[in-house]
Amino acid sequence: MTTQMSRQPREPCSLCCGIISYITNGLAEESAEIVINQPPWHTTTQEIRESSRDCILCETIWQAVFLPRLKEVTHDYPGAAALLVSLKFGSHRKANGVHWANVYTNLTAGREKFRIVRVDSIGISLQPQDVAKDKLRLVHLGDEPPTELRYATLSHCWGGKLPIFTSRATRKDFEKSIPEDSLPQTFRDAVQIARSLDIPYLWIDALCIVQDDIDEWQREAAKMQHIYSGSFLTIAACESKDSTEGCFTNNSSLSRPPIDCLLQSPREEHGIHHSRNADSSYRSPEEAYVISLGIPGWSSKVMVRVQPGTPWSTQRTQHLSTRGWVLQEQLLSNRIVHCMRSDVHWQCRHIYKTQAGQIIDNETLLEDGDSFFYSPSKRQDRTWCNWMEDYSTRNFSITGDRIPALTGIMDHYGTITGDSHLLGLWKKTFTRDLLWIRVGDIKGDPCANTPSWTWLSCYAPIEIDPFTLTDFDENPKEDHIVLLESEVIWSGPPMTSKIQSTRLVISGPLQMLRFRVDPKSKAKFNPPYLHLEGEDLDESDPTPWTCIGQFDAGEPFPGKYVEYLCLLVRTRKHSDQGRFKEAFLILDPVGDPSCQDNEDQPPTFRRIGIGCRRGAARTFISAKRGLIRLC
Structure with a gap:
């Protein structure tokens, strides 16, 4: 007993x-x-x-x-x-x-x-659902989003397959009526939230864009800046992995x-x-x-x-924030209600508040390194870098959506800064934006015809210009390249259609360097270090290398020293120690080498990687300035 x-x-x-x-x-x-x-x-x-x-x-x-x-x-x-x-x-x-x-x-x-x-x-061509009464239906409101319309938007993850969506075959029927019991749980929850707040219209991408009409899809995808910035409220189903789980997962x-x-x-x-x-x-x-x-x-x-973590970081780690399309929804919406299992969070341009009563004001939120909610005019000049570094980590069900999903963000940032974009880069900060480096595994293939000079050609997590000497980058820097020509030709609307061709001509210092990715560093560091042939290394130093770098799609000749043409992009000088950091692109010739000397056209290269060497002496001291085309 x-x-x-x-x-x-x-x-x-x-x-x-x-x-x-x-x-x-x-x-x-x-x-x-x-x-x-x-x-x-x-x-x-x-x-x-x-x-x-x-x-x-x-x-x-x-x-x-x-x-x-x-x-x-x-x-x-x-x-x-x-x-x-x-x-x-x-x-x-x-x-x-x-x-x-x-x-x-x-x-x-x-x-x-x-x-x-x-x-x-x-x-819009906005076609929200009328949720003011029990009857749901699609409503066509013309080609321009009405400025006084009070509507909500739904931010959600599609998952593998949508139970219901608008097609050319169902559009006419949906304009008459959409049976509410046919909606997946996430859509029904959003309808209920909108009704409870007396918001008469609701915009859901799967229902408000005809999914099998490519022309309409391209037109509507180009309007995302206006759709989400004009929304009275965005309802975010943060933890749902598909439309059947609801805004508040069980x-x-x-x-x-x-x-x-x-x-x-x-x-x-x-x-x-x-x-x-x-x-x-x-x-x-x-x-x-x-x-x-x-x-x-x-x-x-x-x-x-x-x-x-903070309430903000908790929301940022939910499943919805891993999806590529969602970044523009988070950036452009003026008010968001984040729906999660254990809590509901409110976010607007002035405050962040949880259902339990915790409050983060806008000044505190601005100090959060992960915060991207506020406009670039209120942030440091690395706003775009932070946004795109976040974007590069996100996932897409269709890899071809990586460029279209940037449309609204590009329009938003360009409107504020007055700058012109070049496939994820900007003309005013072109030199800095060229200095992107892969810091993760490649997830898939890029969109067709994406040029090598943009980080969009590399479907992997990236960082932009990480080669600073201090956290505030206050040391003198010298930019060496000049953008001479740039053009992107699309098959239809910019960003939402396919790229037909690109042309980018720049001038800058060029020099041959012979190196390899050091096998020892590859196992310990991300990105790894490059070993220049003939350079003596202090084996007692845990990091004896002087050059850090990464190949965009993997090392072409693993373990072997190879000579590459390198383009010097930016030099930083440490004002106290007199040391230099030289950031450069690693290039590979394109086409017939015998045609590279054609005086009528600059030689064509593609970017295959990036490096940055530090030291008391300059590496590119014997570089010769040249004119090249990057493709």
């Missing part, structure tokens, strides 16, 4: 109690600032892990915040379990009786104080109560996971952890919510 011992309540440790008291007692009034001294907390990851055996809040923070990040760095930093922890409070608010605090957590490796990770953790765990310290299973002595019963409450590292706990001396329990 066995007797089951009653489990003792798992109270928070004294340090966590101090943190909770610091947040709650320091805010007597709404949005007041905490003025008392910050309390101490655990100073190493080892202390947090040991405390998590008895403290449910330490355990929750360990699972939600530290463990996922430590798994990423333990390969390079075997001592990550004993990293130093420093805690700093950011903004504090009390909203609707709920206390919120942003906690900035830095992990550093011993005496070097090398920061490994920073974590923010927190406690999650049975949401119906369970928060984790209670009286019910929590004890931690395994030699592992990092809980022993859980089938009905025990659980949150994955990607979701919020909500716990209910008692504080010694307090008459009532405290509910604490812990989630890695």
